[in-house]
Amino acid sequence: MTIAPAPLEDWLRERYFTAPIDISSSGVENYTVDEVLGLAGQDASALGGIIFRDSHSLGSAPLRQALAERFGVQPDQVMATQGSSEAIYLTMHALLRPGDEVVVPTIAYHALDRIAAEIGCRLVRWEIRTKEGLVDNLDELLTLIGPSTRMVVLNFPHNPTGATVSAEQQESIVAACAAGGVWLAWDGAFRELVYDAAPLPEPVCRYERAVSFGTLSKAYGLPGLRVGWVLAAPEVLAACVRLRDYLSLALSPLVEAVAVHAVEHASELLGPKLSQAEANRTLLLDWLEAHDGLVQAEPPRGGVTAFPLVKSLDNTTALAQRLEREHGVLVVPGSCFDAPRHLRIGFGGPETELRTGLDRLAELLSGLSH
Numbered sequence: 001m002t003i004a005p006a007p008l009e010d011w012l013r014e015r016y017f018t019a020p021i022d023i024s025s026s027g028v029e030n031y032t033v034d035e036v037l038g039l040a041g042q043d044a045s046a047l048g049g050i051i052f053r054d055s056h057s058l059g060s061a062p063l064r065q066a067l068a069e070r071f072g073v074q075p076d077q078v079m080a081t082q083g084s085s086e087a088i089y090l091t092m093h094a095l096l097r098p099g100d101e102v103v104v105p106t107i108a109y110h111a112l113d114r115i116a117a118e119i120g121c122r123l124v125r126w127e128i129r130t131k132e133g134l135v136d137n138l139d140e141l142l143t144l145i146g147p148s149t150r151m152v153v154l155n156f157p158h159n160p161t162g163a164t165v166s167a168e169q170q171e172s173i174v175a176a177c178a179a180g181g182v183w184l185a186w187d188g189a190f191r192e193l194v195y196d197a198a199p200l201p202e203p204v205c206r207y208e209r210a211v212s213f214g215t216l217s218k219a220y221g222l223p224g225l226r227v228g229w230v231l232a233a234p235e236v237l238a239a240c241v242r243l244r245d246y247l248s249l250a251l252s253p254l255v256e257a258v259a260v261h262a263v264e265h266a267s268e269l270l271g272p273k274l275s276q277a278e279a280n281r282t283l284l285l286d287w288l289e290a291h292d293g294l295v296q297a298e299p300p301r302g303g304v305t306a307f308p309l310v311k312s313l314d315n316t317t318a319l320a321q322r323l324e325r326e327h328g329v330l331v332v333p334g335s336c337f338d339a340p341r342h343l344r345i346g347f348g349g350p351e352t353e354l355r356t357g358l359d360r361l362a363e364l365l366s367g368l369s370h
Contacts, residue, residue: 003118006110008336019330023357026159026305028193028273028348031221036258039265050257055250057241059229063256066263067229071202071214079237080256082248084189084215084228085111087240090247091211091230092151094239095183096121100150103141107161107307107337112153112187121150130163133196133301138169145176152177155187157194160337160344161307162300170200174207184210190303192270193219195278197301204231211236216262218303220269227251227259273348277304280347280354287358294365295343304348307334312368315340319364327360 012024037043058064059080068075081087088111096102098120104113106127117123124144129137135156145152154173157164165173177184184203191199191214203210212231217223230240244250251259262269281299284306288297297308310316320333320343334342345361347354 004110004114006114008110008332011332011336012330015324015330019324020328021353021357021360022330022349023346023354023361024330024332024344025346025348026303026344027218027223027346028221028277028304029350030223031269033258036222036262036265036269039268040261042261047254047257050253052253055253055256057244057250058237059251060253060256060260062260063227063251063263066260067214067231070263070266071212071231072205073202073231076234077204077231077237079230079232079240080251080259081228081230082251083217083226084187084213084230086244086248087213087228087230088112088185088187089115090240090243091185091213091232091236092116092119093243094236095211096151101148103144103149103152105154105158107158107339108153109155109159109187112155112185116151116153124149128158128161128163130161130298133161133163133298135163135165135169138165138172142172142176145180145182147180149180149182151183151185153185153187155189156200157190157300157302159190159303160305160332160342161298162303162305163298164194164197164301165200166197167200170203171206174203174210177209178207181209186210186212188212189215189218191219192266193274193277193304194302195281195300202231208233216259219273220262220266221273222259222262225255225259225262227255227262276351277348280304280349280351283351283354284345284347284358287362291362291365294362304346306345306347307337307339307342308345309341310343310365312365313341316343319343319368323361323364327364329357329360331357331361 064078215228295308317333332344
C-alpha cells in the first residue's frame with residue numbers, strides 16, 4: 001500500500017523556516033524550555049540528572065499520570081506518543097481493516113482521512129456546514145452512521161475552519177456511535193483553545209469505544225517537543241504498542257520530563273496564549289468585516305485558524321505563492337485541504353506579525369480585484 005502525499009506538509013516543509021512573516025500556523029506562539037521549567041520553579045539544570053535509557057512503550061508513568069489527571073481518565077487509558085500524528089496513525093492501523101466504512105469530514109487534516117484510505121477503507125464523507133461557526137447540519141452526519149460504519153472520525157474545534165459543535169451536539173454524536181457499537185475517533189487538538197463556551201467534554205469518559213487524540217503542539221505552544229497522546233481503552237493501547245514496536249518504540253525521557261511540567265502546569269501555559277489568541281481573533285474578525293467584498297468567513301469558535309473563501313479566485317495557490325515571494329507572508333492555500341478557493345490564516349502568533357501579514361494580504365487581494 002502507498003499512502004498519499006500530505007499537501008499541507010509539502011507546502012510548509014521549507015516555507016515554515018524561511019518566510020519572514022508567518023500567519024499560517026495552527027498553533028499559538030511557542031514557549032521556551034526555560035519558560036516551561038520556570039512554572040515548576042526549576043531551570044535547565046534540573047534536567048541534568050536524566051538518564052538516557054529507553055522509556056516505557058506507553059510513556060513514562062509520571063507523564064501518563066499527569067495526562068490522566070488533566071483529562072479525567074485512568075493512567076491505563078493513556079498512551080504518550082510522538083505528537084498526535086503518531087497517535088492517529090497507530091490507532092487507525094490498530095482498529096481498521098481494508099474495506100471498513102469510515103465516516104470523515106470533507107475538509108480534514110490529512111492524517112484523519114488519508115491514513116484510513118491508505119489502509120483500504122471506504123470513506124464516507126460528511127460535508128460540514130456551519131452558521132456563525134457552529135455546525136448546522138449535524139442531522140446529515142447522524143444519518144451517515146449506519147450498520148456498516150466501523151469508525152467516525154471528527155476534529156472539533158475544527159482545523160482549518162475553527163468551527164465546532166455544542167456539548168449537546170457532541171452528546172448526540174456519541175449516542176449515535178454507541179447505538180451501533182461504532183468507534184469514535186475524536187481529534188481534540190484544539191479542545192482547550194475555545195472562546196465562546198467551555199471545552200467540550202472528553203468522550204472517552206462517556207463511551208468505551210471512543211478514542212481521543214491530543215497534543216502539546218497547538219494550544220500549549222510546544223510543537224517542537226513532539227508530544228501527543230491517545231486516550232482509549234487499555235486493549236486499544238495494547239494494539240497500538242504492537243505497532244509502535246516497529247516504529248518509534250517510545251519517547252525520549254528528556255522530552256517526557258519537560259512534558260510532565262507542561263501538563264502539570266497546563267492552566268498557567270494556556271492562559272496567556274488564550275488571551276493573546278482572543279485579542280488576535282478580534283483583530284482578524286475586524287479585518288474580515290472590513291474586507292468582506294474580497295473574502296468570506298465565519299468566526300472561528302476554537303483553535304487559532306480561519307478559513308476564508310477568496311471571492312475572486314477559483315484557486316488560491318498562486319496567490320499564496322505570490323504573497324510569500326513578494327511580501328514575505330506565509331499562509332496556506334486551501335488546496336492543501338481540497339478546498340482550493342480558500343486560505344488558512346493562523347492568528348495565534350504575535351499581534352504585530354498578524355497585523356502586518358493581514359495588511360499585506362489585503363493589499364495583494366485589492367490589486368487582484370481591480
